[in-house]
Amino acid sequence: MADKMLKxxxxxxxxxxxxxxxxxxxxxxxxxxxxxxxxxxxxATRGMIKKVGFMLKVEEA
Numbered sequence: 001m002a003d004k005m006l007k008x009x010x011x012x013x014x015x016x017x018x019x020x021x022x023x024x025x026x027x028x029x030x031x032x033x034x035x036x037x038x039x040x041x042x043x044a045t046r047g048m049i050k051k052v053g054f055m056l057k058v059e060e061a
Contacts, residue, residue: 003040003041003042004040004041004060005038005039005040005041005060005061006038006039006040006041006045006049006058006059006060006061007036007037007038007058007059007060007061008028008030008036008037008038008039008049008056008057008058009034009035009036009056009057009058009059010025010030010032010033010034010035010036010055010056011033011034011055011056011057012054012055012056013033013055014026014052014055017052017055020051021051021052021055024048024051024052025052025055027048028048030056038061041060
């Protein structure tokens with residue numbers, strides 16, 4: 001059985017966000033608005049989501 005994955009979409013622009021938050025969004029592989037990435041559902045990913053969750057839409061994939 002494969003690990004659970006999260007479908008993460010950037011819905012708010014990081015342009016006015018704090019530099020740390022911008023770096024987190026970039027590290028997740030989200031470079032454009034409405035871009036979606038699949039990431040594993042683990043503690044590291046959850047921590048990133050907690051940090052910049054106000055800019056993201058998260059769904060289970």
